[in-house]
Amino acid sequence: MRISTSxxxxxxIVRQSGVTxxxxxxxxxxxxxxxxxxxxxxxxxxxxxxxxxxxxxxALNPTPFIQFPPVGISLR
Amino acid sequence: MSAAGxxxxxxxxxxxxxxxxxxxxxxxxIGLMAVMSLLTGNPVVMPHVAFTTRHYARIVNDTxxxxxxxxxxxxxxVTTLVALAIGYPLAHWxxxxxxxxxxxxxxMAVLAPMLTGIVVRTFAWMTLLSDKxxxxxxxxxxxxxxxxxxxxxxxxGIVIGLVHIYVxxxxxxxxxxxxxxxxxxxxxxxxxxxxxxxAFIEVTLPLSxxxxxxxxxxxxxxxxxxxxxxxxxxxxxIMTLPILIYQQISANFNVGFAAALGMxxxxxxxxxxxxxxxxxxxxxxxxxLQ
Numbered sequence: 001m002r003i004s005t006s007x008x009x010x011x012x013i014v015r016q017s018g019v020t021x022x023x024x025x026x027x028x029x030x031x032x033x034x035x036x037x038x039x040x041x042x043x044x045x046x047x048x049x050x051x052x053x054x055x056x057x058x059a060l061n062p063t064p065f066i067q068f069p070p071v072g073i074s075l076r
Numbered sequence: 077m078s079a080a081g082x083x084x085x086x087x088x089x090x091x092x093x094x095x096x097x098x099x100x101x102x103x104x105x106i107g108l109m110a111v112m113s114l115l116t117g118n119p120v121v122m123p124h125v126a127f128t129t130r131h132y133a134r135i136v137n138d139t140x141x142x143x144x145x146x147x148x149x150x151x152x153x154v155t156t157l158v159a160l161a162i163g164y165p166l167a168h169w170x171x172x173x174x175x176x177x178x179x180x181x182x183x184m185a186v187l188a189p190m191l192t193g194i195v196v197r198t199f200a201w202m203t204l205l206s207d208k209x210x211x212x213x214x215x216x217x218x219x220x221x222x223x224x225x226x227x228x229x230x231x232x233g234i235v236i237g238l239v240h241i242y243v244x245x246x247x248x249x250x251x252x253x254x255x256x257x258x259x260x261x262x263x264x265x266x267x268x269x270x271x272x273x274x275a276f277i278e279v280t281l282p283l284s285x286x287x288x289x290x291x292x293x294x295x296x297x298x299x300x301x302x303x304x305x306x307x308x309x310x311x312x313x314i315m316t317l318p319i320l321i322y323q324q325i326s327a328n329f330n331v332g333f334a335a336a337l338g339m340x341x342x343x344x345x346x347x348x349x350x351x352x353x354x355x356x357x358x359x360x361x362x363x364x365l366q
Contacts, residue, residue, distance in 0.1 A: 033272065033273055037165060037169070040162075040165045041165050041166050041169045044162045044163075044165065044166045044243070045166070045182075045185050047162070047240065047243075048185060048186065048188070048189050048240065048243065048244075049185060049188060049189070050204065051189070051192075051197050051200035051201055051204065051240065052188055052189065052192060052197075052200070054200045054203055054204055054210065055192070055196060055199075055200045058203060066203055068203075068208070068209065068210050068213045069213070
């Protein structure tokens with residue numbers, strides 16, 4: 001179990017209750033940080049997987065040359 | 077035979093396989109390359125060769141080769157820094173995620189690019205980054221740019237391609253190190269009043285420095301020796317040491333000069349590794365004093 005601190009930083013217990021305005025203001029930056037952390041990680045995952053997705057999409061390209069946006073689907 | 081003599085013989089037998097492995101695959105090729113770099117010609121085809129330092133003198137006296145060396149190091153450093161910057165958060169997430177399915181999904185996402193060949197991945201990046209590629213066409217159709225951005229046939233394109241190839245190495249190295257850091261240390265810091273960000277900066281980050289060092293060295297060494305990606309995404313506009321070495325061997329048949337360039341690349345890598353180790357040692361020492 002974690003305990004609350006005297007410095008105003010929200011502990012997990014206080015975070016869960018979310019009762020006072022002071023607690024809410026202390027929790028807000030934490031939430032923004034968490035959101036930024038997730039956003040960065042999702043962006044990195046997109047960066048890692050985008051070329052593979054592109055290979056899959058253009059493997060089904062009906063035109064002799066690569067064209068974007070794709071004009072159709074072909075298994076030729 | 078005494079017991080001590082028997083022990084030393086046993087130890088020698090245990091060491092023998094690794095010693096043979098190192099000799100055959102490490103010391104012998106590098107030794108041969110070092111000797112070739114100091115000969116006037118290829119001793120296989122030329123019977124009368126002599127020792128010379130002219131290959132090294134040519135590198136030092138011609139600014140073109142110095143520029144090529146600097147370009148190679150610059151691309152390696154930028155690739156390493158970018159791979160570290162984007163790989164660390166992902167490694168942290170992978171190490172701290174509680175769900176087994178989530179961890180497996182992240183691991184698959186990181187490993188997926190490694191299951192595709194480098195050439196295929198680089199061609200995919202060419203499709204994305206070219207003037208008529210996905211990124212430029214999307215930006216133009218959205219009205220954000222009027223002219224296509226120059227994302228290929230320059231250092232930017234090479235760095236993007238290299239980062240994509242080598243980020244998994246950084247992530248996997250860091251995940252192991254961050255995963256071994258006791259999470260309760262961060263919780264203790266938070267209980268003592270630190271914000272999650274401060275707890276990360278003062279606890280997790282210093283403890284993960286060995287992983288940062290190992291991952292960075294791995295990515296840097298692989299980046300400066302990359303050949304396919306700089307050729308395809310640089311389009312011979314950007315000359316790096318591996319391209320130059322290959323040109324010297326295949327087009328100019330100048331094996332001695334190529335060997336000298338190879339030795340220089342090796343020496344630079346070793347020097348940077350030593351400098352990085354020393355810097356890390358200094359940082360760790362300061363932390364211990366505090």
